[in-house]
Amino acid sequence: MRICDNPAMDVRLVFCTCPDSGSAQTLAHHLVERRLAACVNLLPPMQSVYRWQGQIEQAEEVQLLIKTCADRLDALMLAITQQHPYELPEIVAISPSAGLPAYMDWIRAQTREEH
Numbered sequence: 001m002r003i004c005d006n007p008a009m010d011v012r013l014v015f016c017t018c019p020d021s022g023s024a025q026t027l028a029h030h031l032v033e034r035r036l037a038a039c040v041n042l043l044p045p046m047q048s049v050y051r052w053q054g055q056i057e058q059a060e061e062v063q064l065l066i067k068t069c070a071d072r073l074d075a076l077m078l079a080i081t082q083q084h085p086y087e088l089p090e091i092v093a094i095s096p097s098a099g100l101p102a103y104m105d106w107i108r109a110q111t112r113e114e115h
Contacts, residue, residue, distance in 0.1 A: 011104050012073055014066040015092045016080060017048065023085050024062040030083055031066060036076040038110035041065040069111045070095075 014037075018024035021042065028040035043063040050057055068076050077091050 009095065010070045011096055011099065011107050012068050012070055012093045013096060014064075014068060014073070014076065015090060015094075016064040016066060016084075017061040017090045018064060019059065019061060019085055021045070021062050024064055027080065027083050028064060028066075031068075031076060031079060034075075034079060035111050035113055036072050036079055037066045037068045038107040039067045067107050069108055072111045 016027075018027060024042050028037075028042060031037040031040055041064065043065065045060045045062055048059055048061045050059075066076070073093055080089055080091055
């Protein structure tokens, strides 16, 4: 098993939080069904502390880890903003610096539109 130092430069890991597991599951299914994401991991509820509209807030949230490709990122962000219950959803995309080539290929294959 080899790990690639030049992983899929086109693969992205997107972070997004949801207010509860129901909205997180709905969004995750929507993204995978539309092939905007190959996989979405829903992490257990966590506490978030943040400033919103001049106030310090604290809320329980579910973290989504979304695997996609760069060419699907704009459509993914649009789908999140249209489906998300928050006025301003967290959408932060990063590029991995390394990865298992076969897994990166799987992400690419799963985010291709069906013909």
